[in-house]
Amino acid sequence: MPPILTVFERSPDRGRGLARDMRVRWALEEVGQRYDVRTVSFEAMKQAPHRARSPFGQIPTLDDGDLVLFESGAIVLHIAQRHAGLLPAGSDARSRAVMWMFAALNTVEPPIVEREAATWSERGKPWQAEHLAMLDARVRVRLDELSRHLADRDWLEREFSAGDLLMVTVLRRLEGSGLLEAGPSLPDYIARGEARPAYRRAFEAQRTLFESASPP
Amino acid sequence: MPPILTVFERSPDRGRGLARDMRVRWALEEVGQRYDVRTVSFEAMKQAPHRARSPFGQIPTLDDGDLVLFESGAIVLHIAQRHAGLLPAGSDARSRAVMWMFAALNTVEPPIVEREAATWSERGKPWQAEHLAMLDARVRVRLDELSRHLADRDWLEREFSAGDLLMVTVLRRLEGSGLLEAGPSLPDYIARGEARPAYRRAFEAQRTLFESASPP
Incomplete structure (x- = not known):
């Protein structure tokens, strides 16, 4: 089955x-x-x-x-x-790949989800724009940090792993938001993920x- | 070393x-x-x-x-x-314990951290109280759901695991907030964790x- x-x-x-x-x-x-x-x-x-x-x-x-x-x-x-x-050979390399899975879901995704939630849950509030600007700034910090790491790399570690898979799906939530430009390496990184058969x-x-x- | x-x-x-x-x-x-x-x-x-x-x-x-x-x-x-x-014997049971690790960090922790961040990053904003009430409501939903799961259990699965370890540390961030009462099973659950040598x-x-x- x-x-x-x-x-x-x-x-x-x-x-x-x-x-x-x-x-x-x-x-x-x-x-x-x-x-x-x-x-x-x-x-x-x-x-x-x-x-x-x-x-x-x-x-x-x-x-x-x-x-x-x-x-x-x-x-x-x-x-x-x-x-x-989805995971490299070698126990240390596997621990590093799993580390990026947690980074995608516990460090990068939460501010992105939070910003997304505010776009609808705060609709009509007079303070929504002010709050969204604060949330955007937090997302940009993470994108900048991640982009620096990816500046000279195709993937988060030597080869594609489950860490990249989760990170790309997390970043895709920002497509169309105008925020991805805060991480110059990120659009190409997402495109590499999306190009995989x-x-x-x-x-x-x-x-x-x-x-x-x-x-x- | x-x-x-x-x-x-x-x-x-x-x-x-x-x-x-x-x-x-x-x-x-x-x-x-x-x-x-x-x-x-x-x-x-x-x-x-x-x-x-x-x-x-x-x-x-x-x-x-x-x-x-x-x-x-x-x-x-x-x-x-x-x-x-920190993980049970048996491959299926291990996957379930690891599942709770992700649940602690990707489902339960983000709204708790978000609420905590708002208590200081929005200090002095005229809309802080209104926003905190919205964030509190989101935290309460997760606490209620988790508490129902724990109503007839000492730990998330049959025995203590790394999933409980992470969940207890996540919940501890709410001590003193008055929110934990949204999950009646949770104070005893946290206490069981804190009682471990x-x-x-x-x-x-x-x-x-x-x-x-x-x-x-």
């Missing part, structure tokens, strides 16, 4: 591949693992049957045999540890699902 | 054990691994020599032989994978360092 990935029935990003299942799809494509998809609506995602699998009411989840996992970072690491292709296959799969759920 | 942990020269929490080195100290104590400590000042933490080790200018870092790691979650996982005591040793070590750096 291939693993089963639970994803949005209709992704709120309208097929742009920004939902967190994209990370897992990409990881599964990198390692050449077929998978099935189960969809969940927004309403069902917050109800008891889904919460029994995902206590915070989120997607994605992965069923792999008897194991049920939530948290996209944990699912990507689980896949990376059971298949070749496994990325393209994952992107098309989620796009096709969105389009079939939303006829024109 | 024991591993070397880099920590704040003078922790801004005044010895309350809320800085992220506490997680690593606790993990090292749980597995019985001796370690040495190197201190770094706030100024040095943002300068080139430290940034060559930690591109985002953060503590902690860990030197373990030739390997240098940053990101507290990654360091705890590295320790957990090289020593017994390894936690006590780690706490005393960071407290002693703070006191020696800050004579009365």
Whole structure:
């Protein structure tokens, strides 16, 4: 039985591949693992049957045999540890790759998500613009730091890893925001990720699902 | 050579054990691994020599032989994978424990850190109270969800793991905020973590360092 990935029935990003299942799809494509998809609506995602699998009411989840996992970072690491292709050989190099997974999700992503949340949760507040400027400044600090690290590198370490996979998906949330220019190395880095055949296959799969759920 | 942990020269929490080195100290104590400590000042933490080790200018870092790691979650996982005591036996159970590490750092911690940042970065803004109420509500959602999961459990899974270690340190940031009552199971859960001998040793070590750096 291939693993089963639970994803949005209709992704709120309208097929742009920004939902967190994209990370897992990409990881599964990198390692050449077929998978099935189960969809969940927004309403069902917050109800008891889904919460029994995902206590915070989120997607994605992965069923792999008897194991049920939530948290996209944990699912990507689980896949990376059971298949070749997402972590380097050598125990020290693996620890460095896993380090970048945590950096993507605990240092780079939080201010990006926070800024994104403020664009809608504070809509109409007279102080939204002032607050967004503060949040933008925090995002720019992280982009500048990351960009310096990537200035003379194609990937975060010597070769592409699950750390790059997560970092690219985190940075993609800023496409169209005008903030990525704070990190001059970052657009090319994202483009290198998006050019990978496994990325393209994952992107098309989620796009096709969105389009079939939303006829024109 | 024991591993070397880099920590704040003078922790801004005044010895309350809320800085992220506490997680690593606790993990090292749980597995019985001796370690040495190197201190770094706030100024040095943002300068080139430290940034060559930690591109985002953060503590902690860990030197373990030739390997240098940053990101507290990654360091705890590295320790957990090289020593017994922080991850269960069995590959599925290990994936579940690692899943909780990511949940602590990517789902529960970000809104807590965001709220904490707003208490100082928005000081004096006429809209601070309105915004803090919104942030408090988001934290309460996560605490309620986590508390329901813990209602009939001592730990996140069958036994204490690195997932609990990170979750307890994340929740401790809320002590004194009045928010923890949104999760009725959480105070006892935190207390179970704090009662562990390894936690006590780690706490005393960071407290002693703070006191020696800050004579009365």
